[in-house]
């Protein structure tokens with residue numbers, strides 16, 4: 001199957017050759033089966049000619065931090081927060097992550113899959129082709145495996161590509177509240193080995209912050225994950241700096257995420273280790289806060305920086321990376337070009353997939369987005385509108 005994309009208005013993509021984002025006007029882009037085979041060359045015998053009608057073409061978007069498998073939305077907590085209730089008030093009323101854990105434990109795997117499917121499909125509608133997808137609302141071996149199996153089934157059911165992460169260390173479950181060491185042992189001695197043996201997760205993540213897991217606990221969990229062949233990601237430096245970013249960098253984590261209160265030491269540790277910063281401005285925005293991550297300092301220090309939605313029912317109920325780009329530009333002062341880089345090639349780097357996705361170059365997967373704009377800056381500039389015109393994943397057009 002050979003497809004030729006013609007009448008491309010402009011093409012924005014990372015270039016390996018120049019090591020920068022390039023804005024060009026190729027006459028055509030050629031896709032053979034699932035891969036890009038040529039750009040701007042003549043090609044014979046296409047099976048399909050796609051007239052792009054002057055649209056902007058970019059790589060499909062990549063969302064490197066999401067929590068898409070949950071039972072119920074939490075709009076009641078949204079309303080409470082607006083009315084001035086604190087995190088503790090909401091937790092006392094049965095809200096927060098533990099609310100999602102109770103709801104998820106109540107339903108079967110099939111029910112969880114049925115509820116998660118339309119939400120997962122919705123990523124496609126705004127141009128996202130690949131997501132990192134975390135478990136973390138089960139917090140028992142069976143409920144975590146149930147969540148990870150749902151992620152695998154979503155991956156099989158949809159053109160969306162899901163990269164699974166085990167987040168059993170999202171919170172201490174209620175039944176272990178006064179025995180946290182036992183929960184850490186359960187994670188390290190039973191859950192991580194069984195999750196790894198199941199092949200259902202590629203990464204292991206820890207929410208290491210004030211009131212959740214300590215730096216030392218994170219280190220134990222990371223060691224267990226590495227011993228079992230899982231790679232590392234981490235929720236770090238969101239509320240309080242516990243030195244977790246430095247730890248994650250030292251242990252070779254693929255990414256450290258949030259980073260609102262990252263220190264200069266944390267920034268240099270990431271730069272030296274190659275750990276990617278995944279910034280989540282949607283969370284700061286949704287919680288009505290002002291303390292965005294210091295994206296400019298992180299980027300200017302030379303740390304590879306990605307942007308993600310943090311899609312979850314409590315603190316960031318959005319799947320739209322176009323909106324996340326707007327927030328990155330207006331609140332964190334990334335340029336529109338940097339924001340595009342952060343949701344394409346840099347997001348691919350954080351998922352260690354930069355050789356196959358994240359840019360439109362020969363040999364890469366034909367994950368292609370067409371946008372109803374003439375200029376890449378319009379996507380973050382004209383916010384709240386879905387600018388997606390059409391999406392291809394692995395060379396096939398996605399119908400949502």
Ligand SMILES: [Zn+2]
Pocket residue numbers: 065067235310
């Ligand atoms: Zn998260």
